[in-house]
Amino acid sequence: MTSDSHLSPADHPLEEDVERVLIDAETLQARIQDLGRDIAETYAGQDLLLLAVLKGSVIFLADLMRAITIPNAVDFMAVSSYGIGVQSTGVVRILKDLDAPIAGRNLLIVEDIIDSGHTLNYLVRMLKERNPATLRVVTLLDKPARREVNIPVDWVGFSIPNEFVIGYGLDYNERYRNLPYIGVLKPDVYTAEE
Numbered sequence: 001m002t003s004d005s006h007l008s009p010a011d012h013p014l015e016e017d018v019e020r021v022l023i024d025a026e027t028l029q030a031r032i033q034d035l036g037r038d039i040a041e042t043y044a045g046q047d048l049l050l051l052a053v054l055k056g057s058v059i060f061l062a063d064l065m066r067a068i069t070i071p072n073a074v075d076f077m078a079v080s081s082y083g084i085g086v087q088s089t090g091v092v093r094i095l096k097d098l099d100a101p102i103a104g105r106n107l108l109i110v111e112d113i114i115d116s117g118h119t120l121n122y123l124v125r126m127l128k129e130r131n132p133a134t135l136r137v138v139t140l141l142d143k144p145a146r147r148e149v150n151i152p153v154d155w156v157g158f159s160i161p162n163e164f165v166i167g168y169g170l171d172y173n174e175r176y177r178n179l180p181y182i183g184v185l186k187p188d189v190y191t192a193e194e
């Protein structure tokens, strides 16, 4: 068992740190079903390889891949862009690469959130060099106000305001990923640590 002095005690209810629910579970599921249907139509009769970017996208991926009713395969990459804290640094490190080559595959990058765009920009450039047949992007959340690098995104679940969001895969210091909705984190949770 580990302890983390940056966080409130393990028995502290997660909900108490949520300022408000931004997107509830039902709204998330309805939108993901729409995305899945649209993606299935786009790739009908074709190969489809989903590339999930760890860790935040895993919950979205789990629901999205079941909403995509055509055959699909999945692979994972782990990258680091934020470090510990709230602000994006623009620095992208590959922590885990794909298991298999992607040349000739239809690659769909699955992200939980696009903020500055640096992570996606880096990934797209790197992956294009591996010659996939096609490369598209789906993100659950988009924060356009924070964009520093413009990058085409094929499917966006929800465009959201510039607030610190947690839940449904998104964390603050590795906590809150298991909340079933997207919530806004109370500012005092992170300002208390700065």
Ligand code: PRP
Binding pocket: 053, 054, 055, 056, 057, 079, 080, 081, 082, 083, 088, 111, 112, 113, 114, 115, 116, 117, 118, 119, 120, 170, 171
């Ligand atoms: C998040 C998200 C993207 C990236 C977006 O990952 O999953 O990969 O940040 O930010 P950007 O557009 O400013 O580059 P994060 O580094 O928080 O890692 P995690 O998914 O493991 O929590």
